[in-house]
Amino acid sequence: MNGLILYNGNIHTLDEKRPKAEAIAIEGNKIVAIDQQIKNLEQKYLKKINLKQKTVLPGFIDSHTHFISFAKSLNLLDLDEGTSLDETLKKLRAFAKRKNKEEWIFAKRWNINLWKKLVLPDKKILDKISASNPIVVFSKDGHSLWVNSKVLEIAKIDESTADPSGGRIERYSNSHEPSGILKERACDFVYKIIKEPEEQILSQLLKEAFKRARQKGIVGIHDCEDEKALELFESFQKKQELSLRVFMMIPQKNLDEAIRIGYKTGLGNEYLRIGGVKIFADGALGSRTALMFKPYNSEPKNSGVEVNSQKDLLESVKKASQNHLSVAIHAIGDKANHQALNAIEKGNHNKNLRHRIEHAQVLDPRDIRRFAQLDIIASMQPIHCPSDRVMAEKYWGKRSQQAYVFKTLLDSGTRLAFGSDLPLYGFDPLKGIYAAVTRKGENGGNSWNSKEKISVAQAVYAYTKGAAYASYEENLKGSLEIGKLADMAVLSKDIFKIAPDEILKTEVLATLWDGKIVYNDDFLEISD
Structure with a gap:
């Protein structure tokens, strides 16, 4: 394929000199022509896509x-939207039953701020789920961990462990015993022992x-x-x-x-x-x-x-x-x-x-x-x-x-x-x-x-x-202009014109990256 022409579109270029367009020509991974400039290239570009008046924006960054943490988290138990300790523990127990003895148990996006009744979590609560499996629960904000006694043991965190600079080991009142909640750089004790x-x-x-x-x-x-x-x-x-x-x-x-x-x-x-x-x-x-x-x-x-x-x-x-x-x-x-x-x-x-x-x-x-x-x-x-x-x-x-x-x-x-x-x-x-x-x-x-x-x-x-x-790349991407990268998102609605509440009902119909269709090529039907 020598090139690609996208035509009949509602294209928001974000180029101040030419904010709207109807057609864009792509060669390799760059934009080479827009609107009237394309006429001279139509014989060269054999492939065309009719956008059918759908809205096109520069691809989002x-x-x-x-x-990478997101990729790893795809295998973790998700505790987001849990509104109580009981609901959280119910999910953890069910998840733990599927694990082998001594296998690590990880859960993500625990948010104590959503619990309707405030209960201070600690290691003893998680110990009741499993004392032999290390259990690590990541807070939603990514700045705290809730762990059981097994994790503290492996990480060698005990009464004598001092708070690291920029971190805090929560402890039971009137005691130096760690409670199982680690904040900021105290989490590093655990991160160091988690296997990739x-x-x-x-x-x-x-x-x-x-x-x-x-x-x-x-x-x-x-x-x-x-x-x-x-x-x-x-x-x-x-x-x-x-x-x-x-x-x-x-x-x-x-x-x-x-x-x-x-x-x-x-x-x-x-x-x-x-x-x-x-x-x-x-x-x-x-x-x-x-x-x-x-x-x-x-x-x-x-x-x-x-x-x-x-x-x-x-x-x-x-x-x-x-x-x-x-x-x-x-x-x-x-x-x-x-x-x-x-x-x-x-x-x-x-x-x-x-x-x-x-x-x-x-x-x-x-x-x-x-x-x-x-x-x-x-x-x-x-x-x-x-x-x-x-x-x-x-x-x-x-x-x-x-x-x-x-x-x-x-x-x-x-x-x-x-x-x-x-x-x-x-x-x-x-x-x-x-x-x-x-x-x-x-x-x-x-x-x-x-x-x-x-x-x-x-x-x-x-x-x-x-x-x-x-990222120092405004001359390379971020808007749809000649010479810039052909990265685009095709939307089901024109979010510049619809009521704000309609934005949530807008779908990404297709994505182009590096001059290629990388999402939903069935929608962007290519014709000769």
């Missing part, structure tokens, strides 16, 4: 994922994860994992099986090694590229470890966890920027965001780098303008907004009015890049767009802090051009 899935199984899971992403119109991801994830993506690229574009973060612990190897932000190609250094300033809202200026409501002794001190943040930013590496600082709480901004302001030694703050969830009003002033990208996850509303109001009170301030950040000149935080939340960009536009959950209800709603165009931009800018 998820700016914050833990993609066999290579063949992991490969199959990753292929399934790629498939699910394509079904959502996703063509690229920014991945916040480690060297093992990078190695896996590299192996898939060598085998030409990498079917998403990956902007790969470097964990803070690997900064010195990355410098030794010579990694720089942007190194790589259009399929796999080195990103910035991922640094944690604090924890998360669900685990009440997000770092706040003032204590959590009803928890007067808890202001969160400072995973990296102000000094450590500054030193990491300095070292990274001096070696041509941008930073991506995880910051949820208002104090964490303040300290992240301080670190970038004082530590950045390379004005060509595009630093970002991941989440930027709740902000001190005095810090909002600093994002634009310092040219820092706010990498945010709009799906968190309705999902976290109850928790934010419960734990932050009036401070929650400064949470997820999409519009205020945009109005101040801040660049936004949107993502999902996969696998903690689902990665459907249309649901993310809906959340940003309505600030409502999928079940409707009232908008939360409605003055922070943004337009569909602004939300789509953050999932496309904004994400491309965050």
